[in-house]
Amino acid sequence: MDISVVVPLYNEYESLPELVDWNKRVLEANGFSYEIILVDDGSNDSSWEVIEQLQQENDRIRGIKFRRNYGKSAALNVGFEAAQGDVVITMDADLQDSPDEIPELYRRIKEEKYDLISGWKKKRHDPLSKTIPTKLFNSATRKMSGIDNLHDFNCGLKAYRKDVIKSIEVYGEMHRYIPVLAKWAGFRKIGEQVVEHRPRKYGTTKFGLSRFVNGFLDLLSIFFVGKFGKRPMHFFGTMGVLSFFAGLIITIWLIADKLIQIAQHQKYRNVTDQPLFYIALVAIVVGFQLFLTGFVAELVSRNSAERNNYQIEKITPQPLHV
Template identity: 40%
Template sequence: MSTPLDLSVVVPLYNEEESLPYLVEQLTDALRPSGERFELVLVNDGSSDRTAEVLEQLSHNVPELVAVLLRKNYGQTAAMAAGFDVAQGDVIVSLDGDLQNDPADIPMLLAKLREGYDLVSGWRHQRQDAALQRKLPSRIANRLIGRVTGVKLHDYGCSLKAYRREVLSDMRLYGELHRFLPALAFIEGARITEVKVNHRARQFGTSKYGIDRTFRVLMDLLTVWFMKRFLTRPMYVFGFGGLIAMLGSLLASSYLLVVKLMGGDIGNRPLLTLAVVLGLAGIQLFCFGLLGELLIRTYHESQGRPIYRIRETLRGGRAV
């Protein structure tokens, strides 16, 4: 591209043929007057309706539109990752394609980001969704995620977010990790805040989320917790657990040895089985820790991934 872009708007799409033309119109209406050099990166995640056809038609009429057509339905996280990889803007904004996020809020997110933050997350403070099926589970999940990750946000599930490019370049997404982007960015040292944004009732189609998402979110939450605490030091968790298990095995074995020397029968004691199990488990956990340390070392060295991030360097009071 001949000139750099200020902004890339990434939108994952799945069966949004009805809302897509309105979405593109609202995005261009919100961004063209701002003077930003922008692009709209719309990712079709293997839709089964006419989303791909509508997207191709719009790409001929909207010069800012970049259509990304995935081969099949990979899920929202993969679609967002594809959009992030294609995006060329210095700032990247993500939002849903169902018109519930308001494109008119994007300039507000950009203004907040330029106050010195690395990530600005939207907060749907007047959410237009069913209270029992969507709002209550979301409220519980937000509190749980905030407690586990240490990043206190009111609305992790809001897709309307603004990022500095360098923040996203440090992260690799998989599973359902798109909703944990603030926590992943926090691990990398990002400065995070949130702003209240408008939320609208769904106009077309039905929600793509089901109850099965809860299980996937919980599993990914455990992954994020482990990454936050032990990403560069897996020996701390596995090795410590292994040492505790081996210590328990040693104490139980010592007691049984004393009983045996005093003429007692230990062959039928459950404690003997426990001692053996603890010993084997302790050795395995300790070995897991060593393997984890070797894998982390290989990961950082093979990818040239730094173990630190420099926000700014000053010399003589001036940034260099």
């Protein structure tokens, strides 16, 4: 199968028939074999009834329904598990992403050998209250992830090589960071394509300003897990040792300063009367606790079922023994 189109949705019954018809028209006009996977994230409108009707009209439509609302990441993860196409396209269900972009996305994955192509809505139809935080969020993500060539990490319109979506797990609110997840999994050929951002035709947006706070916290989480997930002692141990020795050096300096003043018959203050002593004491205690945290995290990591789960791209054929 050439293409799997994965569409997470929540209360989008009005747009679904038009979205499916548009995808069908583009895919069949270009001679693609395809499937369209509609993942209903616990909608409380008639979205599922519309999906069932669409599936009866076209057996290339597949529907998955959650019992309750789990979020976009969960919907994408389940859609990725079900996808069978060589190239997987994701898009939102609100008709703000254009299926007309699919042929070029497919070509770049197949011919230019990209692992992932992320859409860039260069000209947006959003208010400043949404575009300004989005620019700040994307800038911070570029700096922390090292993926300098992407301008819009959160664009719903993306194309993936099948190996990519079968090698990553999207959870929590990590759908914003799928390019980062792909990079940590070893897929480094990540590109960008300017795509059309269409005005919303039906319904209202499902996202508020809280997503930017949650998004930043998720970025910190994915950065830590990606870099130190298999060696937590390298992070906690290093921070703990630095804090411990900083406190120890300050304490030694305070004691040495007191002894010098005593030897020179100068007026001196007791070590415990100086605020710097308590700062040093806190640094020593915090350093010790960080080191113990790293030790416990290392024990948990060593006993995890994922401790030796590595991304293997290719294996040479086993030699024949004569």
